Amino acid sequence: MLIFVTPGTLEQDNVTDTLWTAGATGLEERAGMLRAYFNERAEVPLAGEWVDEQERDWQAEWKKDLKPVQAGHFTIAPSWLRAEVPPAQRPILIDPGMAFGTGHHATTRLAVEAISELQLQGKDVLDVGTGSGILALAALLQGAAQVLGVDIDPVTIPAAYENALLNGLQRTGNTLKWEGRTLQFIESSLDDDHEGEYDLLIANLYAELHDLLAGNYRAIMRPGAQLILTGILQDKLPLVQSALAREGFEDVRTRQEGEWLLVMAHTPREV
Ligand SMILES: C[S@@+](CC[C@H](N)C(=O)[O-])C[C@H]1O[C@@H](n2cnc3c(N)ncnc32)[C@H](O)[C@@H]1O
Structure with a gap:
């Protein structure tokens, strides 16, 4: 790219006209x-100098700065950094694109770390607001039998x-298989058709939405099922805590990274 650099400002019409x-x-x-x-060198009747700047490949520079991210025993990395895990x-492996969820946000990291500590063998999991699919994938790799990721x-x-x-x-078709276990992604909000069918519900949304959806979460979870909510700013924690108490969730615990919180709870176990 050819650039002619000269003293002046955009307000100086005589210079800009020239x-x-x-x-x-x-x-x-x-x-x-x-x-x-300029596309090519030209006669410019002004004091100044020509500079030939290389086109910068912004995509390449941005890719260069991406680093793998550790969360529990998982390391989240773009596919080209697989060897660095x-x-x-x-x-x-998550390639960054239009969907949220590369592991570079605290809420995603907190959720992947929490998932990495669970025993999910034989469990049914729902990931609400799946974005890049990262939490659904973490749950499947952690041993879940069936995972559904939904996003509006x-x-x-x-x-x-x-x-x-x-x-x-x-x-x-729309079903992904891995070691006999299944994963699906669908464009939807909560999976209201599956009352009482999930052993784990994960949602990285935001506090106000958790407050609105808490009753729906409860309705589709089995007795003793685990809830993992994140996307909650520190000062919004009371809103989520009171929603969970209202809907009868038990054993509410929190984790924090910076200003972001993750909340875990479970539905009452059957007596
Ligand atoms: C913060 S991103 C989380 C992405 C990923 N799960 C993660 O943890 O990195 C939130 C996602 O929720 C989706 N979303 C927002 N409201 C929703 C709703 N009511 N039902 C389902 N998905 C929703 C958004 O489109 C977005 O992809």
Whole structure:
């Protein structure tokens, strides 16, 4: 990219007119200097100098800065950094795109860490607001028998399927399989048709929505089922705590990273 750099400001019409007339394709002002962009060198009747700047590959620079993120025994990494996952860690490969959930946000990390501590063999799991599919994948890799990820944003569903394939799952129609266990992603909010069917419900949304949905969460969870909610700012914790108390959740515990909280609770066990 060819740039002619000359002293001046965008308000100096005599200077800018000269640059446009000489063939500039764009003008920019930085610290009292005008930068005029040209497709090729031209006669410019002004004092200044030509600079040939390499086009910067922003995508490559941004990719270079991404680092794998550790959460419990999982390490979340983009596919091109697979080799950087320490051997003792379990990789979750997520390529960044339009959907939230690369592990670089505290709420995602807190949730993956909490999932990594659970025994999920044979369990049914619902991930509400699945985004990139990261929490649903973590639950499946942690041993869950069946996982459903739902999101109201249609761009997330293809991204979640892509990420699942990166992690070695096999897709047939809308069902992903891994070691005999199944994962599906659907564009939806809560899965209200499945009353009392989940052993674990995970939702990284926000406090006000948890407050609104707490009764719906309870209705679709089995007795003694685990709830993991995050996306909760510290000062909104009382709202979530009172919603969980209202709906009869028990054993409410919290974890914190910076200003973000994760809340765990369970439904009453059957007597
Ligand atoms: C903060 S992101 C969480 C993504 C991922 N689960 C994670 O933990 O990184 C929240 C996601 O919830 C979705 N969402 C918001 N409201 C929802 C609702 N009522 N039902 C289902 N998904 C919802 C958004 O589209 C977004 O993808």
